[in-house]
Amino acid sequence: MKIMHIGQLIGGLDVYIRNSVAYLNDEFIDFVIIHGKDDKSRPVIRNNNIVKEYTVSLSRSLNFWKDLLCLIQVIKLIVKERPDKIHCHSAKGGMIGRVAGLLTQTKTFYTPHAFSFLSSSLFSYALNSLFPSYSDFYFCFHSMVYSFSPVASSKPSH
Numbered sequence: 001m002k003i004m005h006i007g008q009l010i011g012g013l014d015v016y017i018r019n020s021v022a023y024l025n026d027e028f029i030d031f032v033i034i035h036g037k038d039d040k041s042r043p044v045i046r047n048n049n050i051v052k053e054y055t056v057s058l059s060r061s062l063n064f065w066k067d068l069l070c071l072i073q074v075i076k077l078i079v080k081e082r083p084d085k086i087h088c089h090s091a092k093g094g095m096i097g098r099v100a101g102l103l104t105q106t107k108t109f110y111t112p113h114a115f116s117f118l119s120s121s122l123f124s125y126a127l128n129s130l131f132p133s134y135s136d137f138y139f140c141f142h143s144m145v146y147s148f149s150p151v152a153s154s155k156p157s158h
Helices: 011-023 064-081 091-104 122-129 143-147
Strands: 002-006 030-036 052-056 085-089 107-111
Touching (some): 002 011, 002 064, 011 030, 011 085, 030 064, 052 064, 064 091, 091 107
Parallel strands (some): 002 030, 030 052, 085 107
16 A cells, blocks of 8 residues: 655644654555655655655645646556556645545545644635545544534544
8 A cells, every 4th residue: 555645844744744654563564755845854764675755835824826836746656557556645735635636536634733824824725625525534633623624524433
């Protein structure tokens, strides 16, 4: 099985993706990571091997043309790598990953480490609220994040 992570490798998200990939004890899973060009500086290691990574025009700020370019880049990488599942993270990686998963018909998982509207604009929240139906699963690690999620009205699976 191949899992493609999509998100910005900065701060806590860098630590989360790096640890998830490095310490998952399953030799039958291959990982591919897509992240922004200005993200982290050291490779992700799994079983003493460097994990395949691609950089795209993924940035935190909203810019229609840059975000469209990023979406096109991600779709091309999904077609090239043919992952079984996409695991997208955070607000921007989540939006780009979920739309790309929908367009390529790839099963998509979304982990909202925090919703952008908690620290940003109502516009970001509105965009994020449009995409819950484009995820096959939501993973929320904290009840506060879940309570603010667009899917909070549905019962969480345990």
